[in-house]
Amino acid sequence: MISYANKKGFITSMTTNGILLNKKYRDILDSGLRFITISIDGFEQGHDEMKGTPGAFNKTLYGLKKLVSARNNKIHIRVNVVINRMNYNYLFNLVKFIFSLNLD
Numbered sequence: 001m002i003s004y005a006n007k008k009g010f011i012t013s014m015t016t017n018g019i020l021l022n023k024k025y026r027d028i029l030d031s032g033l034r035f036i037t038i039s040i041d042g043f044e045q046g047h048d049e050m051k052g053t054p055g056a057f058n059k060t061l062y063g064l065k066k067l068v069s070a071r072n073n074k075i076h077i078r079v080n081v082v083i084n085r086m087n088y089n090y091l092f093n094l095v096k097f098i099f100s101l102n103l104d
Helices: 002-007 022-031 044-051 056-070 089-100
Strands: 013-016 037-040 076-080
Touching: 002 022, 022 056, 037 056, 044 056, 056 076
Parallel strands: 013 037, 037 076
Antiparallel strands: none
16 A cells, blocks of 8 residues: 555655554565554553554564664654653653664
8 A cells, every 4th residue: 555655646654653663664664665653651561561462662662673674765754652651751761762762
């Protein structure tokens, strides 16, 4: 669908929790997707709790790093953080961490 939309002149974007990035990052890059936003809502325990999936943070981070290292200049990678009562106390450290990932 993404490749077809690109051929028709649309700018394509996707937001994801990133859990499957490790398995799908090459397909994402090959599709021609222009923008991808990955949700990271905290560090390991907090992120996993908010996603309701044990290991979600590590899976997302591992896949995100693979995507960043293999990306071309045609895809822009961003992170989305939902601020809430579970993460606002360490938001500054989370933002510093996200900036260290070499994203757009």
